[in-house]
Amino acid sequence: MAMAACLVLTFGMGALHAFSALMEPIEQATGAGRLAVSLVYSAALLSLTAAVFFGHKLYRRFNASSLVLLAAALPILGIPLTLTGTWAGWIVGYGLLFGFASGAGYGFALHSASFAVPAHRRGLAIGATTAFYGLGAFGFSLLYPALLAALGLAAGYAASTIIVAGLASVSATLFFASRLTTNVSIDEPNAAGSSGGLLRLWLGYGMGAFAGLLVLGHAVPIILASGNSTSAAIAGLAMVSLGNAMAGLCAGLIADRFGSRRPLVVVATISAIALAGLTYTSDPQTTVALIGTVGATYGAFIALYPLLVSTWSGADRAAWAYGRVFTAWGLAGVAAQPVAGWLYEVTGQYYVALTIACLFSLGAAAIIAFVGQDRNEAFERVLGES
Incomplete structure (x- = not known):
């Protein structure tokens, strides 16, 4: 059950990397150029990296369900900012908030996968977790155009974000039911x-x-x-x-x-x-x-x-x-x-x-x-x- 939670979580958080499907609609909505819109994804990558970098602190301070629900909430909090139709709104709402959520979810799923299976199956567990992150990007690269064509950028992105949050919530439920315990025994040694x-x-x-x-x-x-x-x-x-x-x-x-x-x-x-x-x-x-x-x-x-x-x-x-x-x-x-x-x-x-x-x-x-x-x-x- 814990392994299923990892896979569901990374699939949803992989949506961050389907950003190329949003680039032209964001350009049209904000009036920003290609370089400026590309910086939204760059901000997301930096925020994602920060979440993984500080992940060991988060894993010790939050239980699995709470951490995953936090990852579910951050993209939702970004929706009102993207609805402003401004470049700054997308930088913060998508780049910083969704980026951090994706990094927190991905990093925690990798960490949890190491403890969810016997040691001799750890390679398959981490490989599957990484693969589902990529599959999420692929799946949402198909979903984004369909939703945007039917609902427009604002409502279509909001709908897709709710789907991401829903997947993360399912993952949180599975983590809670699994009672998985992980071990993070070191903070920042002077190594x-x-x-x-x-x-x-x-x-x-x-x-x-x-x-x-x-x-x-x-x-x-x-x-x-x-x-x-x-x-x-x-x-x-x-x-x-x-x-x-x-x-x-x-x-x-x-x-x-x-x-x-x-x-x-x-x-x-x-x-x-x-x-x-x-x-x-x-x-x-x-x-x-x-x-x-x-x-x-x-x-x-x-x-x-x-x-x-x-x-x-x-x-x-x-x-x-x-x-x-x-x-x-x-x-x-x-x-x-x-x-x-x-x-x-x-x-x-x-x-x-x-x-x-x-x-x-x-x-x-x-x-x-x-x-x-x-x-x-x-x-x-x-x-x-x-």
Whole structure:
């Protein structure tokens, strides 16, 4: 029952990442330009990252049901702000409030999934939780246009937000019924001896996430640039989203058998090979296939990484450690798409951006290869003294 609560929660909170379906309607309603509207999503990513970073504090101070109901309430509180039809209203109502709710829900679901199943099934549990977050983004990317076409932006977004809150409320009920107990046994230790390992984890996550997010954020224009039609590009993007989620599930199963570090090295290497192929190919079908490969490897990467962090720190301290490592994802999420867009404007093509992504993915593979699978001994010593 606790595992079902995690899946329902992440599916609903994944709606945050269907923002591309709202961009043009928000532009028309607010009169803001594309860059200004893009900042709404950037604000959401920063708020999401903050929620994961401070998650270990929230998990200790709230029980599961209360925390999930808080995540349900925040997007609802943002509805009146978005109804003002102003850019600032969307920044606060969607970016800050919904972003924080999504981060709190996603982070808590990952944390809870580690305790909801036996240790030998932890990989599948975290992989499924991550996959349902992606499936939520995919599902709401289809739901948003339908609701907005029928009700308009204001009422359509309000209706979709009520659905998100409803899913979170169902999750809260399931958590309450499951009586799941989790353990967060550390706040902020002065773990100087563990800083090297934590830095490697941070760099590996940031570089791997940057490579994947750069391509996925520009998937449609990259596919179009290869000569594909708009309909083919949209279909390709849908396949990438589904492949991303399915890869997360498969990665979890693999991690339960082989651990997380070696599969992560393989995944990052395959991503680099696909990215290298994208820099040279101009064939439409090959381009779609390679972008699909990058999407799948990114899905596997973000599913496996919490397991690597948990293995390094221990499950009961993973919330603290993952909160810090996750800031690398937040930085990558904010930077990757603008960097790719700027490089495209300067060069008129995606070659340079894809080359950088390829090098970052190789760098991630190299860094992860040197992250120990066993718990960091220096980290353990500090924890023992605290």
